[in-house]
Amino acid sequence: MDRNQIGKWLRSPQKMSNKYSLHAVYFCTGCGIIEIPPSITTRWDAERFGIIPAPNPRQANLFLITGYVSLKTLKAIIRTYEQMLEPKYTVGFGSCPINGGMYWDSYNTIKKLDKYIPIDGWIAGCMPRPEAIFVAVTHLWTLIEKDMATGYIKYRKNYKQYRANQEKIYGSLDWPPLYK
Amino acid sequence: MKKLKDKIEDLFDNVIINDFYQNRIFVKTNKESVVSLLNYLKELGYDHLALVSCVDHVEENEFELVYILSAYIHNEHENQEKTNIIIKTRISREKAKFTSIINLFENAEPYEREIFELFGVDFVGHPRLKPLFLEINYETPPFRKDFDTRKFVDDFFANIPIIEEIEDEK
Amino acid sequence: MILFYMMIFAFVGAFLIYFAGKSFPRIKEILAVVISFLLFLFVALLYGKDFQINYHNFLGFHLFLRINMFSWLFALTITFLGFLSIIFSLSYMKDKKNNAFYYMNMLFVNIAMLGIVLAGDLISFFIFWEIMSWSTFLLISYKKGSALPASMKYIIMSIIGSLSMLIGILYLYDLTDTTIISQLSHIIRFINKGDVIFVVILFSIAFGIKNAVIPFHNWLPPAHSEAPSPFSAILSGILIKMGVYGFLLLFYVIIGLDIIFHLTGLTIVLNVLAAITIIFPTFLAILQNDAKRLLAWSTVAQAGYIFMGITYGTELSVAGGIFHFLNHAIFKALMFLAVGAIEYRTKGIRDLNSLGGFIKKMPFTFAAMLIGAMGLIGLPLTNGFVSKWLIYKTLILNGSPFLAFAALIGTWGTILYSYKLIHNIFLGQLPAKFENIQKAPFSMKMPMMILSTIIIFFGILPGIPLQFINKIIVSFGYHPLNVSLFGIVSDSGNLNIINILAATFVIGVLIVLFFRSGRKSVRVDQYDNYAAGSFIPKEKYSYTNSFYAPLDRFLNSFLKDYIDIFYCKSAALIRHFCNGIRKIYTGYVGSYVMYILLFLAVLIFVQLNWSVF
């Protein structure tokens, strides 16, 4: 905690606290979840960066979408994302959430996750190793620092389009819209 | 002791059996005698229904339902080797319908729901014939060979627009 | 003679209600309210008076009515709660049939209790005691249906009690040939210990039944849950306390302080009974599923606290006992009224497993129930805390830690069942069928408002009620506690509520400011909830049934109500035996003639052998 760190803390405690205390939602969405346990335990220890798995979305502000997103999981992802509290960031693992990856022609997986919930960062690699996850976290820090990790603001502003896309897929969702 | 193969042959007439493999017996029958065959084998001690699956023969315009039975406890037929009995039957592809075997084997329920959802075979007498895995419903069941998945992906996922940022004035 | 005229006026009023009510219905409610208010006003004006009047002579017995500080406090609580519950029952009984009968009985019970408290001699004490018993019986069986066996059980137990009291009075009259209480206390000193113990046992049976001490407690839970709510508020608030009044009268007024505590073993037995009465019903209350039955068991437990306070014998414990009587009357009546309001709105559903989420629809009743529960638990700044503190302090410092352990564990049992009451009725998911419940009507809210303000008021300024109690203790022969407005000042650890109040206020303000400084939170309804990524199934997401299931599995093997089972078994045995005897009456004349001849033969045989006559 050198001197300019303390200066940053005093100037913008919200940014600094958001950076150094990212609690990830403990929800395995795809094949990438196998990378999370080694990254939070002894070998790679994510807790050094302040990342611990949060028991429920209300206490979390980081959502790791690990791997391909099937239609059934997308419903749970949207529900969990909407239950997370406001300054929230999402990171997509691998190429499947970007453009469908190797399931590009499957009838059951989502091609562009970005159409349904905002994603702040992507990690390349068909299941990135823990080191890659930590590099992504440091990039997320700089994004937060420069106020570019604004996925949640984008979600709030264009909620109508997001909601329309979600309803296009499922016909009708059984929970009311989040923002009027 | 008579072998299992002979027992089935003299009881059921239009049955083609081939026990070429070491511990597997294939039985092809018509769709009427499947249920009685399953019942008979269950009394013999083959009370474990391992799997129900369906094969789509598009060119003959038929589905092939496959039932795999095996026995947990050893009975007199097992003394030579552990045998799996695989029963196959053919049903027509249009308006595919078949009787449900839930009253014989309780655990057939999810298999039949899965085949109903992915192949469109309607099982008569099934208490809860509802979709099991898929979230949305497709007009042609996805596992059928004539379901063109690429065409579906193009016209279903393509027409979902990308989110354009509304540059609001504030 | 004012006292006598007051009683006559009240009785006449009660009858008037019944007959007037037949012709024009509106009159009975107004009359009931007016009479009970006048009674309350009249008793309030009698503060500080200390006189005795002979209002009637009956078969040579002089019947007296007397008023002193001791009976004034009890009379005030009786009339005050009677007035409030009659106001409560205005809307509660509106649509029920023959409520003229209900109002008449309600007034009878109040007047009878007033009579007991003002009775100067044992005969009029017994007369009012009987009036109270049967009018309670009529009120408990008001709902017919399942209320009849409950009221039957009550009336049998109270008849046994009154008979033993009658025998006690006659025996006392035979010993001291006077029934006037003030003279009794002088003569008692000359009677030998054996007779005194016998009289005490007889009276204790009568008062123990009323006070629901452990062996005689089993009439209370069914009676409470079957009686209409406003009456069960009185039943558990005041009627139980007639036993308390009786014990106080017996121990400290009739027999006097110095004799009672030299009867070796008596106080120990009573203390152990009190300890059992605290623990056993508390853990039974935790496992109840019906709101009013839970409150009934809690009344039995709290009556154990009061009984412990009275029978322990130091001035702190007696002061604590009387103060706890006052507090318990207030917060238990409040909780019964709150449950009555719920029952009124849900048309009679009060099963704790099917309610939930009522805070959204009836916030005021929730606030009243919460304050009542806080008083019941005895949190600081509520009145229950001061009285329990008094009882615990003397239990610990006078060297009986096991009794103190029973009392303290009772507190934690109280927390569990009062939280279960609040959680299962008010918190959690609101079931769909209670969507359109309205608020409690004003006539129900007003009594609850008054009672909850009193709880907080006495909690913060315990000095006010403690002054009255000090006067009572002095009349019993103890030397008074030095009471400041905010607590007790004594060498071995004192209590002042002002520190706790100041600290709580200051911290409260700081924390609320600290809480407000965070970002504004978003209000959300009960369906926007964490359900592991899926939407909430409409009806299957409330968890109020079998709230303490692990404790239930752990305890219910010990917690069957053995005493009740014992009573039922003995009753069945007696019925079986009587059936046997009934067979003698066969109905043919021949068999009767045969009995006579047989009997004569036996007589002759005895005469011949032993020539008895």
Next chain:
Amino acid sequence: MNILLMILSAIISLVTGMFFLGLARKIMAMIHWRYGPPIYQPLIDVIRYFHQRAVSHGFIFDLGIIISLIGSLLVVFFLPLGNISSFSNSGGLLVILYILILSPLGLALSSGESANPNASIGISRKLILTLSYEFVLIIILLSLMSQYQTISLQEIVMLQARKVWSFASWKLILPGIAYLLILPAMLGFRPFEIAGASQEISAGPSVEFGGKYLALNTINHGLLHFITIALFVNLFLGGGDLFGIFDSISGTFWGSFVSLIIFLIKMILIFVISVFINAVFPRLRLEQATKYILYYPLSIAIVGLIIVVAIN
């Protein structure tokens, strides 16, 4: 003067509470053979929770969590820290025992209002566990109160300072052991972490606690650690006294400062031991926990009480 002491003890308890939470995570990490977060990580978490837009389920949802924090802060004023004590002469141990009820009750009210079955299950488990270890705690307090013939904690600390610590005197060794056995249950540490089980019922009562509610809950959690261990040190390890070495300067400012330091060191020692227990034990089921608590610590405490009653 009293106000100054109030503020001082409030600050000490809040800072030590947060320090304890950070220390627990650091020691757990060390045991897992990894680095673990910086000691001040709970502080960062609290600041982050404060800047999150929380979700509220109603008035009682807000009020309950405030009541529970008031309850735990209130208890701090009644506890003598070293020889700093602001209120310890107004009611003593009985008042402490009663104010200790306020904190779980407030938490129960607010989590009940969040209408989530996980919260209700968590709260019913928490209350049952508290009932079971309250049996033992009450007997321990009774044996102490009847041994020292007073109900004020301040006097108990003074008596211990003059004579021998109650943990060292053979009469009160058993209550001390019983207290140590139920310490993990009171702290909510692993063998008895039944109420706040994070995987099983997703953090039990605090399921719906979001931004500032979670902040208050964490501060409250830290405070409860502080209170439980401060009570133990006061009752059994003689508060701020170290075998009478510093009696010479006991009256002055430095005297109370040194006693405060000694007090905190003792607390850290006890806390570290309970964190070790927390690190190695699996989570018990509720029935096993109540059975265990109602058999071994309860019998030890009862024997202790009998000894104390038999002596005087």
